[in-house]
Amino acid sequence: MSLEVKDVSFAYPNGYVANENLHFTIEKGERVAIVGQNGAGKTTAVKLLNGLHKPTKGDVLVDGINTKDKTVAQISQYVGYVFQNPDDQIFNNTVKAELEYSFKHSKLTDEEINRRVERAAELTGIQQYMDMKPFDIPYSIRKFVTIAVFVALDTPYLILDEPTAGQDINGINRLAELMDILQGEGRSVITITHDMEFVADNFSRVIAMANKRIIADDSARNIFWNNDIVAESNISKPQIGELAEDIGSDNKILFRHELLEYLTRL
Numbered sequence: 001m002s003l004e005v006k007d008v009s010f011a012y013p014n015g016y017v018a019n020e021n022l023h024f025t026i027e028k029g030e031r032v033a034i035v036g037q038n039g040a041g042k043t044t045a046v047k048l049l050n051g052l053h054k055p056t057k058g059d060v061l062v063d064g065i066n067t068k069d070k071t072v073a074q075i076s077q078y079v080g081y082v083f084q085n086p087d088d089q090i091f092n093n094t095v096k097a098e099l100e101y102s103f104k105h106s107k108l109t110d111e112e113i114n115r116r117v118e119r120a121a122e123l124t125g126i127q128q129y130m131d132m133k134p135f136d137i138p139y140s141i142r143k144f145v146t147i148a149v150f151v152a153l154d155t156p157y158l159i160l161d162e163p164t165a166g167q168d169i170n171g172i173n174r175l176a177e178l179m180d181i182l183q184g185e186g187r188s189v190i191t192i193t194h195d196m197e198f199v200a201d202n203f204s205r206v207i208a209m210a211n212k213r214i215i216a217d218d219s220a221r222n223i224f225w226n227n228d229i230v231a232e233s234n235i236s237k238p239q240i241g242e243l244a245e246d247i248g249s250d251n252k253i254l255f256r257h258e259l260l261e262y263l264t265r266l
């Protein structure tokens with residue numbers, strides 16, 4: 001079971017080519033961060049994963065199913081896409097209704113739907129907001145509402161677009177815990193982010209994009225310690241990595257404990 005992107009290119013209706021020859025596979029349970037300069041084509045690429053865009057060339061297979069053969073509604077049962085801005089996604093009158101809406105045509109029993117909705121609310125920390133109007137709660141919590149929708153739906157693949165934007169440390173920790181739980185259940189999380197600390201702390205695999213293409217698909221350590229890739233994709237090295245480089249370490253340090261260990265050995 002996997003998400004397979006096979007030599008995919010994509011052009012918008014106006015003819016602008018936003019992705020060229022993307023080729024990668026994401027296995028079930030994997031966590032992958034897609035990073036890169038503004039306009040590199042990251043959002044276009046993830047919209048190909050959930051069927052919002054269909055490849056102009058090549059194929060995207062979701063657990064073996066070609067996205068070209070299915071509707072967005074069908075693919076979104078497998079691949080959940082949480083928009084960068086929750087206000088583009090939320091449209092129900094209460095938080096609870098927003099979570100229940102996706103089950104409108106579901107054959108699941110009411111008990112099962114309730115169980116899933118309650119669990120999703122608990123895992124995302126939104127229980128106390130369930131009866132409120134979404135626009136009466138803070139932006140950072142609204143983002144968790146949109147995540148909870150797909151946690152409840154139990155999609156095997158979850159795409160988070162800039163999940164740390166607008167979150168404080170508690171929100172970021174909650175995201176990290178949630179991703180651990182989802183991964184423990186064999187679900188994949190794919191994120192687009194400009195937050196390199198979040199990437200280093202939570203994603204072992206990183207896909208770096210620049211100018212419509214993938215320029216590297218490697219461990220976070222190898223990506224952040226390759227200055228050519230960092231420069232071409234216009235990302236920054238996480239702070240600890242930068243500090244380690246400044247003091248002359250070439251041990252590919254990314255974490256505080258690694259830096260401390262290195263310093264005590266000097």
Ligand SMILES: Nc1ncnc2c1ncn2[C@@H]1O[C@H](COP(=O)(O)OP(=O)(O)OP(=O)(O)O)[C@@H](O)[C@H]1O
Binds near residue numbers: 043
């Ligand atoms: N509907 C559209 N029609 C034509 N071109 C588009 C459309 N949507 C996006 N583009 C262009 O495609 C390119 C890639 O955009 P995309 O949003 O995928 O980049 P991104 O890497 O996600 O950028 P950012 O980090 O700024 O969100 C950009 O040059 C953008 O202007």
